[in-house]
Amino acid sequence: MGKTESFTDIKVLVVEDDDLLRRVMYDRLTASECEVMAADSLHDAHRLLASASFDIMITDIRLPDGSGLDLLEEQREAAPEMAIVVMTAFADVDTAVSALKQGAFDYLSKPFEDEQLYKILRNLKDKSKLTRKVETLKDYSLREFEGFVQFDQMIGTSAMTEIFNMAGRVAKSGATVLILGESGAGKGMLSKAIHRSSPRVKEPFVEINCSAIPEHLLESELFGYESGAFTDAKNKKLGLFEVAEGGTIFLDEIGDMDLALQAKVLKVLEDREFRRLGALRPTQVDVRIIAATNRNLKELVKEGTFREDLFYRLSVVPIKVPPLRNHPNSIEPMANYFLQLFAKQMGRVVQGFEADALSMLRAYNWPGNVRELRNVIERGLILSDGDYIKASALNLDVGAAPASAEEGSNLTELLPLAEIEKRHIKRVLKTLEGNRKAAAEVLQIHRTTLYKKIEVYELG
C-alpha cells in the first residue's frame, strides 16, 4: 500500500456488491478524508442518491439487481455535476469505452492499485477547480471569445483582462469604486457593467455628470429638497441618491464637484445618510457609489480643490482604464469587432479594411479613445460600399498637420492668431464628432473656456 493522499471533503458513493472490495474502498477513501457512503446494490444506491448529493460515484458494472451502466445513464441526467467512475473486470476494454462514451468521468479496471484511485480523485479536484473558475467567470459575466474578453457589453483585448477581472471581483462586493481614465475610454460603460454584475442588478442604476450641471442645481439633483426649501420649491423633490436606493449611483466627473457638495457625498459614504435641502432630519440610503474622473485627483487635492478625505474614501478600489493609444494592439481587433457589429446591424456584408486604412487606424492617436474608434468605424462603413473599407472613408487626420488644407489655410498664409485658433478648434471638434468634452481635453483647456470660444467663433 502506498502513501495515503488526502482529498478532504470530496463526497464519494461507492456501489459494489463484493463485500471485501467495498470494505477496502471504504477504508481507503475514509483514510483520505473523503466523506464516503457505500451501497451493495442498485436499490441501495438509489436510496443513498435520493438522500444526499455526491461529488463522485464509483460503481461496479455488474450488480445483483441490474447494471452500473444503467445507473450511469440515469445519473448523467439526474445529477449531471456528479462525476461517475465505473469499475470493470480486468481487460473488459469494450465496456470501459462504452461507459466513457456514455459520459463516465473515468474507469477503473479491477483489480486496481490505490494510486489509480488517487489519480482519479486528483483529476476530479482539478476539474472542480476548473469548473469553479468557469463559474466565477460566468459570475462576473466575463466571457472569452475569439481572442477577446467581454465584460457585460464591453470588449477588450488582453490589455483589458486585468481591468475586467478586477471590475468583476469588485462588483460582487459593495465597495466604492473610482474609475480613472480619459474621455471615451469606457469609464461609463465600466460602471454600468459593474452594476449589472453586482447583486444590485435589479435595483436602479443612476448616473449624473457632475460637470454638466451648474453647481447650485447639482446639489438639489443629488440630494433633493423639501417643499418650501427655497422660493421655487413648491413640491418635495427626491434626490438621485434616493432614486438610486438599493442600487448604484455613478458620479461622473467627480473631480469637477465643488467642495461643499464633496462634503455631502463624503457623509453618504461614511454614514449612509444625507439631508435634503431644507430637511430637518437626515435620510438613510443604501447606495453603492461609483465615481469617475478624467482629472488627476491627487493634483486637485494638492491644489485644495478636492477633499483629501473624500479622495481616500473613493479610492478604495481604483480602476484605471487606459487610453486607446496606450494599448495600440487593441486598435485592429476592436476596429474589426465594431465593423462586423455595425455591418450586422446594417444588414451588410464586409470583409475588413484595406491595408492603408488599417495603417491609418494604427497611426492615429485616438484622442477620443474607444468612443472615437467606434464612431469612425460606423461612419467608415456608411461611406463605403465595397467589401473592404477604404482609408478615405475613415477621414482620419493622421500625422496631425496643424494647419490643414481645409478652408484653404496653409502654413504660408499669414493669419491672425484668432483665426488659427478658430480653425483649429473647428478641426478638433470635427474630428471628435462634436464631442466638446473630448475636444476640451485634446485642446487642454477647460470645458467652459471651450464653450465660450465656440460661442465667440460661432462654431456651435
Ligand SMILES: Nc1ncnc2c1ncn2[C@@H]1O[C@H](COP(=O)(O)OP(=O)(O)OP(=O)(O)O)[C@@H](O)[C@H]1O
Ligand atoms: N471596451 C469597450 N467596448 C466597447 N465599446 C466601448 C468600450 N469602451 C468604450 N466604448 C464605446 O465608447 C463609448 C464611450 O464610452 P464611455 O461613455 O464609457 O466613456 P467614458 O470614459 O465614460 O467617457 P466620458 O468621460 O466622455 O463619459 C461607449 O458608449 C461605447 O460605445
